[in-house]
Amino acid sequence: MPDTSPLIKRLSLFAPLSDGDVTKLKQLEGQTRRVPPRTEVVRQGDPVRNCLAVRRGWSVRAKLMADGRRQITDLVLPGDLVGLYADVLPVADQTVITNTAVEFAEFPPDAVAALFFEHPRLAAAFAWTAAREQAILAEKVTCLGRRTAYERVAHFLLEVFERLRVVGLTEDNRFTLPISQEAIADTLGLSPVHVNRMLARLRQEGAIRIDGTLVELLDLTMLKRAADYDELYLLHRRLPAPLERRLAA
């Protein structure tokens, strides 16, 4: 299947999906919507309506402060789900803005609750997604709290690379990074100028190469050492055996 959606790719990593599961996912992702770059898909403070499943394009989830500062809390990449908790939240606590043209599917939040009854394996996969999202957030807290600017930039590149890899959006050690250095700065809690300097340093050290939006990681070992990187938190591993047995029943 060359047309496999990134979501299906990503969830298959967690557990082999049955035909029924795949059919259900295709149904959820059936109707897609396209929005241009710099569109607010979800607005902080608004009531949340739908869950989104991103098929193409980059967005960011961000918190906006009263005085204009902003912090990007997570990237939203193809295969990612937005608003899994929509059902249970009064209003969105964050804004989601597209960075490129983005294509995504929408479905009602109670469809997620319904999964628990009809598609327990998918429900587990969605729970796993939520757990992964939380682990990514915790890792980001660690980055911002305890890593230097240099380490943060290296860590950022490695995380993006690995997250794109599992949805098939890398080639060798290359990927496209369609966001500005200012956006990276808002992700890493740094100034744009300093992000630029750290990228320059990584470039000079031969760890990376950048050509426009194309990034190549030339020395993964060195990057991982520099970032104190352990990708365990991304949970790109098979699910626990006990759960597997239970779901197989």
Next chain:
Amino acid sequence: MPDTSPLIKRLSLFAPLSDGDVTKLKQLEGQTRRVPPRTEVVRQGDPVRNCLAVRRGWSVRAKLMADGRRQITDLVLPGDLVGLYADVLPVADQTVITNTAVEFAEFPPDAVAALFFEHPRLAAAFAWTAAREQAILAEKVTCLGRRTAYERVAHFLLEVFERLRVVGLTEDNRFTLPISQEAIADTLGLSPVHVNRMLARLRQEGAIRIDGTLVELLDLTMLKRAADYDELYLLHRRLPAPLERRLAA
């Protein structure tokens, strides 16, 4: 009920619980275990066995880096749940260490999944808890990425105050803060020395008063302004009406 557990207190804030729900919670919390201060309750990298429901005492959830740096990602206070995702995770991505003597109940992770069938309202309440935890993490990312040390300390005090308040652990504007300034530093991504200075400044400005482990917030308005604080993210509001209607059915 003077004996109401902090968990029941907290979840009641989300939705009025039925007698059956309360009975179920009491059953989950039935057997408690006590551990002394500075005990590793969950160890980063170990397989996760159980979910925990904390009844008394303070713990922290932390990420430990190879070179000894640590980042506290969240406080674990009475009424908090630990390891909601245990079922779906291969290993713990964080360590949980008690700071004081702690009393908590343990229950198997699949008990959470079972809730969805027998106690949908509790299941929703647990989902809400998970959503709240994630919102707290996102807010922490914003703190670490975009707030100054002064703002972070003010924000920290306000968050702790509000979280303790809903489980009945405050009196007027006072609460006990049984953790060291070093632990606060590891929470806020600062050095212990600087935390001390910021606390001193808040004290001089008349915003707070500290006597041992007792903290009093003297000027909430000023603190909230200083921290750019909006406690919306703590989700201490009633659940959305549509969900309420569905659960009432």
Next chain:
DNA sequence: CGGCTACTTGAAGGATTTCAACGTAGGTGG
């Protein structure tokens, strides 16, 4: 070509860390 946006680089300033020293309270053993 002009104007926009993003990237780049240098220099100065500021926020926070590190280093160091001292004070204080509680706990333990002589």
Next chain:
DNA sequence: CCACCTACGTTGAAATCCTTCAAGTAGCCG
């Protein structure tokens, strides 16, 4: 009961990392 010890809090001074300000370059699109 006192002396010691340790952990924690406090304060000053120097060093560092990162930001801010400023100016210049490169690419892109009308």
